[in-house]
Amino acid sequence: MRAMIIDDSRAMRSILRRIVTGLDFETSEAEHGQAALDQLHAGVVPDVCLVDWNMPVMDGYTFITEVRANPEWRDITLMMVTTESEQRQIVRALAAGAHEYVIKPFTADAIVDKLSLLGLLPEESAVTA
Amino acid sequence: MTAVDAPAVEDLLAVTEDVWLALVGDDDPLLPRAVPPGSPFDAAAWSSVTTISGGWQGAVTVELDEALARRLTTQMLDLPADEAPSDSDVADAVGELVNMVGGNVKSLMPGPSVLSLPAVAAGRAAFASDTALACRLDLVWRDAPLRISVHIPQEGPR
Secondary structure: OEEEEEOOOHHHHHHHHHHHHOOOOEEEEEOOHHHHHHHHHOOOOOOEEEEOOOOOOOOHHHHHHHHHOOHHHOOOEEEEEEOOOOHHHHHHHHHHOOOEEEEOOOOHHHHHHHHHHOOOOOHHHHHHO | OOOOOOOOHHHHHHHHHHHHHHHHOOOOOOEEOOOOOOOOOOOOOEEEEEEEEEOOOEEEEEEEOHHHHHHHHHHHHOOOOOOOOOHHHHHHHHHHHHHHHHHHHHHHOOOOEEEOOOEEEEOOOOOOOOEEEEEEEEEEEOOEEEEEEEEEEOOOOO
16 A cells, blocks of 8 residues: 655654554655645555645645546545644535545544545554554 | 633643644653743743634744754654754754644634644744733643743734
């Protein structure tokens, strides 16, 4: 499995990378939505994107709408990982095509649970992670 | 002056503890630090601020001691003990800290609101003259101080 971590904070990308590499994901990273789109256009297409909302250049919501507008990327699972916790924002993101929504601060278990719910973990990883 | 709702200090503490736990784990908890009201933060080497605008308006500021900022960064980036984080790394980590605290303060207050991207400075925080301190936390982590404060506009919308 491949995960793309999209967050303007290197520290947050590092935290998420440690979690998902511990689940045997290969990872790529982008510091904003446009950089992530550039990677997708270049053929770096992950199974799941972990997407922050508030980022410079292109925010996570816009990134999700851009991904969902391209049928070639319809198989990418999109998971928001953000401090945005207003119900209105969660509904907006899900309506735009996000599959799951994790609010910062999160625990590693929360990320594992969501990836498991999305069917992105082998059964063994979901139980032991 | 118009009264504006502000987060309760116990709510700010709960938010901060949750963020801290997520960022650095539970080996060393944050502890309270006794500081007289009105005292300027005496150790600020790094500060970061994020503003909330919309249904509620305010600014959340984090000020940190130099050693604390670097230890926090080392832990967040999982750097080896003998590798010192760069100033850029520290700015990034301190920015993410205020982003997470600010985002959760936003969730406590009336919305809808928008959270700004964090602004980080090496040095003491500057506070706008048309704002008032609404809530303040003085804490210690591994013997080094940090302060989290919430400022709100002194006057309501005109």
